Amino acid sequence: MGSSARFNILGIGNAIVDVVARADEAFLSKHAMHKGAMTLVDAETAEAIYAAMPPGQESSGGSVANSCAVAAGLGARVAYLGKVAADQLGEVFGHDIRSAGVFFPSAPLTGVVPTARCLILVTPDGQRTMNTFLGACVAFGEDDVDEALVADAAVTYLEGYLFDPPAAQAAFRKAAAAAHAAGRLVALSLSDAFCVGRHRAAFRDLVSGHVDILFANQVEVCSLYEVNDFVSAAEAARQDVSLAALTRSEDGSVILYGDETVTVPAVPTQVVDTTGAGDAYAAGFLAGLTAKQPLAVCGRLGSIAAAEVISHYGARPEADLKKLAKAALG
Amino acid sequence: MGSSARFNILGIGNAIVDVVARADEAFLSKHAMHKGAMTLVDAETAEAIYAAMPPGQESSGGSVANSCAVAAGLGARVAYLGKVAADQLGEVFGHDIRSAGVFFPSAPLTGVVPTARCLILVTPDGQRTMNTFLGACVAFGEDDVDEALVADAAVTYLEGYLFDPPAAQAAFRKAAAAAHAAGRLVALSLSDAFCVGRHRAAFRDLVSGHVDILFANQVEVCSLYEVNDFVSAAEAARQDVSLAALTRSEDGSVILYGDETVTVPAVPTQVVDTTGAGDAYAAGFLAGLTAKQPLAVCGRLGSIAAAEVISHYGARPEADLKKLAKAALG
Secondary structure, three states, X not given: OOOOOOEEEEEEOOOEEEEEEEOOHHHHHHOOOOOOOEEEOOHHHHHHHHHHOOOOEEEEOOHHHHHHXXXXXXXXXXXXXXXXXXXXXXXXXXXXXXXXXXXXXXXXXXXXXXXXXXXXXXXXXXXXXXXXXXXXXXXXXXXXXXXXXHHOEEEEEEEHHHHOOHHHHHHHHHHHHHHHHOOOEXXXXXXXXXXXXXXXXXXXXXXXXXXXXXXXXXXXXXXXXXXXXXXXXXXXXXXXXXXXXEEOHHHOEEEEEXXXXXXXXXXXXXXXXXXXXXXXXXXXXXXXXXXXXXXXXXXXXXXXXXXXXXXXXXXXXXXXXXXXXXXXXX | OOOOOOEEEEEEOOOEEEEEEEOOHHHXXXXXXXXXXXXXXXXXXXXXXXXXXXXXXXXXXXXXXXXXXXHHHOOOOEEEEOOOEOOHHHHHHHHHHHHOOXXXXXXXXXXXXXXXEEEEEXXXXXXXXXXXXXXXXXXXXXXXXXXXXXXXEEEEEEEHHHHOOHHHHHHHHHHHHHHHHOOOEEEEXXXXXXXXXHOHHHHHHHHHHHOOEEEEEHHHHHHHHOOOOHXXXXXXXXXXXXXXEEEOHHHOEEEEEOOEEEEEOOOOOOXXXXXXXXXXXXXXXXXXXXXXXXXXXXXXXXXXXXXXXXXXXXXXXXXXXXXXXXXXXX
16 A cells, blocks of 8 residues: 555545434425435425424534544544535534544635535434535535545545545546555545436546555445346456445445455444445445455445444444444454 | 414524534543533534534524424414525524425525534433524614514524523513514523523512513523522513423423413433423423423323424434324324
C-alpha cells in the first residue's frame, strides 16, 4: 500500500443529512416509491414528500460518510471529502463527522442551494426506502479533490452514489488517478442496484480500469455484470479487481482475492433498521485491511460493524465499536 | 368547560429542536453541567457545548409541544403556539408538529436569531442533562397569543419553561385571561424544579390566581410550596387549584379534585429514556378530561401515554396511541 500514510482511509461521497420516519406499505404505494431503493428527487418533490411524511428524526448520513464514522470508531485514521451548504443541516453534518473523529476539510457551499437530505421511510419489516435531494452535493467537482490528501491516504474510498451528481464523476477519476500515482489503493462501493443501472457503462469502465477494491451486495454485483446468478457475477468481479468483498445479507460475505475465496458469516442480531449495513461492512473491512489484518478478520470486522448498525435506527454506530471488535476477535 | 370548542387543547410553549447525544459523567463534570437539570445557555455557550459533543440526533422537542403531539396521537383536537425561526430547524419543528396532527399557526421569526435548541446529553444511567439555547423563543410575546384561538380551546395548556423567556410571562397572563373570559380552563405544567426555583413567586401567584389544572411531579410541587414532604405539597396544591395531577414516577399519580383524591398506578414498562414522561402524562390526562372521561380514566390515559414514551429514546410517541389506549381501556 505504498509508504506509510497519514490516513488509513479517505472517503469521498455525497454529504447528506437523513430524515428518518416510520411508514407503512400504503405510504410507499401512494407516493409511487420503489421499496428498498434510493431514488433521486428534485427540491419540489422532496418538499412534497416531506410534507406528507410522519414526524421524523434527523441525523447525518451519506453512504461513505457513514463508513468513515464507523471506521474512525474502530480506530482507523480517516478523512472525508463531501459538499455541504453553509446552513444548519450542513453544520449538523460537519459537527457529526468531525466529532466522530474524521478529518473533514471541505469548504461549505455558499448560496441558496441547501445541504442534501435523504428522506427515509422505514417500513415495519425494517426495510428503508430513500428519496434523496442532492442539494449542495451537485457542486462537488474536481476542484474539491485535494490530490495531496489523496496521496496521503492508504485507501481512497468512493461511493457509487457519487456518480449521480454529474461533476462528481470527473472528481472520481481525478481522485483515482492521484491515488494510483501515489501508489495508493482505490476502493468503490456500488451503493445501489438502481444507481448501477443508471451508470452501468461508466461503472464497468471504472471497475475494470481504476478500482482495486470493490464492495457490492449480490443484487448490485449482478446488476453491474448483467447476470442473474451471484456465482457468475462474483467470478466477473474476480477478473476485474484485485480484491472484492461481496455481501449477502444474513448469509454473510464472500471475499475474492486472486484465486482465493474467503467466506465470512454474518453476525446474528435483532434487525431494527438495515440502513447503513453495507456502509458499516465496508468500514470494518477497510479498517481491518489498512491495519494489515488477514482477509477473514477484515470480513469479520465488517460483519461486526454491520450487525451493530442494523440493531438500531440510524446508520451511524451507537456502541463502542473498538470494544465490540475486541470482544469478538480477542 | 364552556360551549363546544374547536380544539380540545391549545398548547403554548417553547418551540425547541432537541439534539441528543450520549456522554459519560466525565463530560458533564468537564462542562460543569448539573446532571438531570435543564440549564439555559447563551448562543456562545451552546456553540461551545455542541462543538465538544459527540455526534447527535435531531428531533423536535419542547415540553408542551411534546404533549400536543401525544394528545393528537390519542385523538384529541390540538393546536400549538410557539416561536421558531425561519430556518431549517424551524422547518423541522413545524413539519413534525403538523404531521403529528397539530394545528400550528405561529409565524416564524425572521432575522438572524435561530430556532431554539436543547443540547441533551444522555449518560449511561439513562438520565438526561439538558442545555437550552432559547433562540427565537425569546421573541414569543403577547402579540403571539391569538385570543380567538384561546377562546376556541377547551383547555389552554402552558409550560413552566415558558417563564424563562421574559416576554412569554406577559403572553402567559394574556392567554390565561382570554381563556377565562371565554369560560375555558387554564392548565400549567411546572416543567422542572430548577425552573420553579428561578420563578417561584411568579409561579405561586399564577397557580393560586389563574390556573385551573396543575401538573407537577413530586420534586416540582415540593419546590413550589417549599416543603419537604409530598403530602403537604399536595394539600397546598389542593387549596390553590380546582384540579391537580401530581406524578410520582413508578408510583403512579395522585389526582386531587376538591375533596376527592384519586390514585392511579403507573403502567409497567421497560424504561429506556424517561424524557417526556411528564409531557406524555399531561397529554393523556387532558385528552381524557376534554373527552369528558372520569378522573381515574384520565389518569390511566396519562400513565399509558407516559409508558409508551419512556419505552424508547425520544419524547414523542412512536406507537399507535389510540390502539394502546383502546386495548387498555376496552
